Amino acid sequence: xxxxxxxxxxxxxxxxxxxxxxxxxxxxxxxxxxxxxxxxxxxxxxxxxxxxxxxxxxxxxxxxxxxxxxxxxxxxxxxxxxxxxxxxxxxxxxxxxxxxxxxxxxxxxxxxxxxxxxxxxxxxxxxxxxxxxxxxxxxxxxxxxxxxxxxxxxxxxxxxxxxxxxxxxxxxxxxxxxxxxxxxxxxxxxxxxxxxxxxxxxxxxxxxxxxxxxxxxxxxxxxxxxxxxxxxxxxxxxxxxxxxxxxxxxxxxxxxxxxxxxxxxxxxxxxxxxxxxxxxxxxxxxxxxxxxxxxxxxxxxxxxxxxxxxxxxxxxxxxxxxxxxxxxxxxxxxxxxxxxxxxxxxxxxxxxxxxxxxxxxxxxxxxxxxxxxxxxxxxxxxxxxxxxxxxxxxxxxxxxxxxxxxxxxxxxxxxxxxxxxxxxxxxxxxxxxxxxxxxxxxxxxxxxxxxxxxxxxxxxxxxxxxxxxxxxxxxxxxxxxxxxxxxxxxxxxxxxxxxxxxx
Amino acid sequence: xxxxxxxxxxxxxxxxxxxxxxxxxxxxxxxxxxxxxxxxxxxxxxxxxxxxxxxxxxxxxxxxxxxxxxxxxxxxxxxxxxxxxxxxxxxxxxxxxxxxxxxxxxxxxxxxxxxxxxxxxxxxxxxxxxxxxxxxxxxxxxxxxxxxxxxxxx
Numbered sequence: 001x002x003x004x005x006x007x008x009x010x011x012x013x014x015x016x017x018x019x020x021x022x023x024x025x026x027x028x029x030x031x032x033x034x035x036x037x038x039x040x041x042x043x044x045x046x047x048x049x050x051x052x053x054x055x056x057x058x059x060x061x062x063x064x065x066x067x068x069x070x071x072x073x074x075x076x077x078x079x080x081x082x083x084x085x086x087x088x089x090x091x092x093x094x095x096x097x098x099x100x101x102x103x104x105x106x107x108x109x110x111x112x113x114x115x116x117x118x119x120x121x122x123x124x125x126x127x128x129x130x131x132x133x134x135x136x137x138x139x140x141x142x143x144x145x146x147x148x149x150x151x152x153x154x155x156x157x158x159x160x161x162x163x164x165x166x167x168x169x170x171x172x173x174x175x176x177x178x179x180x181x182x183x184x185x186x187x188x189x190x191x192x193x194x195x196x197x198x199x200x201x202x203x204x205x206x207x208x209x210x211x212x213x214x215x216x217x218x219x220x221x222x223x224x225x226x227x228x229x230x231x232x233x234x235x236x237x238x239x240x241x242x243x244x245x246x247x248x249x250x251x252x253x254x255x256x257x258x259x260x261x262x263x264x265x266x267x268x269x270x271x272x273x274x275x276x277x278x279x280x281x282x283x284x285x286x287x288x289x290x291x292x293x294x295x296x297x298x299x300x301x302x303x304x305x306x307x308x309x310x311x312x313x314x315x316x317x318x319x320x321x322x323x324x325x326x327x328x329x330x331x332x333x334x335x336x337x338x339x340x341x342x343x344x345x346x347x348x349x350x351x352x353x354x355x356x357x358x359x360x361x362x363x364x365x366x367x368x369x370x371x372x373x374x375x376x377x378x379x380x381x382x383x384x385x386x387x388x389x390x391x392x393x394x395x396x397x398x399x400x401x402x403x404x405x406x407x408x409x410x411x412x413x414x415x416x417x418x419x420x421x422x423x424x425x426x427x428x429x430x431x432x433x434x435x436x437x438x439x440x441x442x443x444x445x446x447x448x449x450x451x452x453x454x455x456x457x458x459x460x461x462x463x464x465x466x467x468x469x470x471x472x473x474x475x476x477x478x479x480x481x482x483x484x485x486x487x488x489x490x491x492x493x494x495x496x497x498x499x500x501x502x503x
Numbered sequence: 504x505x506x507x508x509x510x511x512x513x514x515x516x517x518x519x520x521x522x523x524x525x526x527x528x529x530x531x532x533x534x535x536x537x538x539x540x541x542x543x544x545x546x547x548x549x550x551x552x553x554x555x556x557x558x559x560x561x562x563x564x565x566x567x568x569x570x571x572x573x574x575x576x577x578x579x580x581x582x583x584x585x586x587x588x589x590x591x592x593x594x595x596x597x598x599x600x601x602x603x604x605x606x607x608x609x610x611x612x613x614x615x616x617x618x619x620x621x622x623x624x625x626x627x628x629x630x631x632x633x634x635x636x637x638x639x640x641x642x643x644x645x646x647x648x649x650x651x652x653x654x655x656x657x
Contacts, residue, residue: 185542223588224581395612449545457539
């Protein structure tokens, strides 16, 4: 009952004309920022921060949060239409989203992405409202061994991303882990694998690798034949551009899976929406009745990760608001904003500023509805991008790729790396190496190495610390089961075939 | 008759060499530091892992009973076209510093349309102009991003 009363207070704050306006501005800007590569939510919030000093602080946090979750709605658009992941959390969406676009189902993919974002985003806010304080305390129990186990669980998803050959999937993942280690070692400041290039001391940015091996490689594949391969069919009529009832039915579990996985991973500081999107994709494939179809344009393969990276927002607000711990670049800037405005994020924030906290929670419900209303009508418009002739589209994709990579750190060296990773991605495609495990390894590599080394420092070199704590032990066992199960199934089916042949 | 998949074997050998290189380089870095595992710890095991898996890839294909017939043999012409397109991209990247983003993108567009698509020059020029202008308006003027600029300021 107390939550209902608090929420009513929140709505009384969020529904004032001023706060509604700022909520709309934030969600609209977020959508634009999410669609266009080169300007992420963190940079946008940082740029707008000085403008908020003279604003009402509740209106300001409502607007900045709107940019944050609005960008997740828009992030899937270029992944689905152009195979260009604008941010790390959208990489998984490329796997099935782009394949759907190739089959003429870009509209349903964009539509289901908006609907999944709405459902999971709302569940995430519900979670933030109901279970924020106890979950935040639980998240604090995560030490380096638990984080290592979580990363191992994330890496176990390679089983679902490997495609035809597990060996090739594992090799790609290991190359990704190696790429994550390029640069200066955080513990000893020693440089690793920099080949004498100063530019590599900071490491290789994830965006450079993912745009190279997805977008540039895709363009190269399509350049193989004159006129490009025949990709982009767009059915006529609004009805064909929206998800059908059957699509929605197929995505029931994906909505639930994305909502829960996204929220739980979001609560863990530092875990990030990329892990949640990979995990939810893996869970979806593991429980699917047709796992073999994943990667060929399955609508659940879009709904689950898109839901997860939106539900993650509600989760990430839990440690930010209740403990003052930011879990990502964007939440770190939101934390800075709260402190600059004079708030003290932590256990007393809700008690001391109920209007601001509950106003923000209520505005997130309203913002999610605004985003759905904003995004669904835009689906047919976005789908028309695919009508652009290929000889305009491909230079355009290459241009967007260069802008996206250059704007990460204004470095031409990164653009050279883009070309290199484009060639690597092309070679991987030709040799049947899956790209997603490489990206998975790269995303998790840094955090995994740090967590492992911290764990071993804590235990003075004893690996037993990883299995002696219940939480980490159970996650490691789960990861092991995920890796072993397909092998057991393979051996079993091999035996069955042998028996059948004997008979 | 037993046949080997030479493409796979060659890939395995290249990856094995890469894994050995990573392990060798990591071996030169401290395996243990005063704070616990050193900077060579993680890459060493990655290098060993890549080498071992590459060996599995090589042996699995070397002793394969038959090559995978479902796999398409790659057309050299198709790969050549893709590599020509990639060379155009690399050329455009190398010109970014001198000519700026707008002109480099325009030249890349003209190159791709003329060399790969064999379309008329006026089509290439108009698409190049439209793309360069569109990128400048959206990213530089509207979003305020700083992109590499040539001597003429764009």
